[in-house]
Amino acid sequence: MRWRGAFILVICCSGATMVHLWPHSSPPPPLPQEAYIWQRSWRTPLREAINRSQSSLDGYVVLRAEVSFGSGTLRAARVNLKYDWLRRQGRGVGLALRIGPYRGPFSSDDKTVREIADLAQALVRDAREAGIPPGELQIDFDCAESSLDGYRVWIETISRRVAPTRVTITALPSWLRHREFARLARATGGYVLQVHSLRRPATVDAAITLCDVDDARRSVVKAGEFGVPFRVALPTYSYLVAFDNRGQFVGLAAEAPAASWKPGTQVRTLGADAGAMAELVRLWSQSRPTCMRGIIWYRLPTADDAMNWRWETLASVMDGRSPLAQPRILLRRPEPRLIDLDLVNEGDGDLLGFAQVTVRWKGTVPVAADSLGGFEHTLEPDRLVLRSPPSASLQKLAPGTTRRIGWLRLDQDTEVQAHVDSLTP
Secondary structure (H helix, E strand, O other): OOOOOOOOOOOOOOOOOOOOEOOOOOOOOOOOEEEEEOOOOOOHHHHHHHHHHOOOOOEEEEEEEEEEEEOOEEEEEEOOOOHHHHHOOOOEEEEEEEEOOOOOOOOOOOHHHHHHHHHHHHHHHHHHHOOOOOOEEEEEEOOOHHHHHHHHHHHHHHHHHHOOOEEEEEEOHHHHHOHHHHHHHHOOOOEEEEOOOOOOOOEOOOOOOOOOHHHHHHHHHHHHHHOOOEEEEEEOEEEEEEEOOOOEEEEEEOOOOOOOOOOOOEEEEEEOOHHHHHHHHHHHHHOOEOOEEEEEEEOOOOOOOOOEOOHHHHHHHHOOOOOOOOEEEEEEEEEOOEEEEEEEEOOOOOEOOEEEEEEEEOOOOEEEEEEOOOOEEEEEOOEEEEEOOOOOOOOOEOOOOEEEEEEEEEOOOOOEEEEEEEEEO
């Protein structure tokens, strides 16, 4: 499934064959940045995420409804938005309408387009009545490249029904090579170029990435040739990618291992590279096509979203800084002579890889110790060493989170010191 979004466009671009860049003598204005809210259940963690992010983001694009087709019937599932949450933020809000695969035919006045246009009009009307005039209606359609002209007919029809609200679309880099895309883009109020996707890996050892920096740079340059305002969608999320015992691709999951995966399935976690995304932010903050209007992140981090960055990471990347983990050992004394050892990540990047921790004391004798959470330990008269084996990568420790990794019991209370000796990304 493709995820994309949009934000309010206020300036039109001109020119179709030349990429116009901001002149070096006149640096471009600040790069607007927004985030998708793609959750279908608006629970407390999402409200907290909105409250936390609203001072840093320029707006949100929220999933409002999803359309699917089956047996010739259009089905629409609406998301019950908490408009009151959004209204308090004082930020721009766009609505996203996702449309699943559809082979055609495409018409300006058949049952299918009328039903989609009716739905679009109702979504915009509901937002207006809730006191949030949407800055745009974003259409996220899994359109085949051979159907771009038909998609344009749909966009023209939907635009007439929801006017004066602008209609924008999402687009794949592969669309940019088609003449039909130029006509489609000009029929919109702008588009979002999605430069993140997952290509099916051949084997478990194959190099895979969600967003290739070089490909993203080239795609943005190409998009600048059309003279139509566009934004770029960048990823924050992760996938679980599964392979069978022969190393062949089995499937992927966005939240947890699938029930259909058999015992022995090899699972790789493929996540957005925060350092690479920060590199793109730095690049486009300094030089970009004049028609590029900003970045939108998929998706807004929430505390209960284990397959996504934490807010601290996204905030760092939005500033163009590569986030870093900052591990520290927290010593707790739940009872006399007993010390619990917690590994805390006080940085803004995920803590991954091999780690070694040393705990030292003087003037007392160790009684017992143990390691937890995949760590191994060695107990000596004056120190305890805990290691996460290189063969078993350290389970991700997100910014601001804590994991208990062991405990130590001494024969008497005394001062204890602990620190992280080594950390291998």
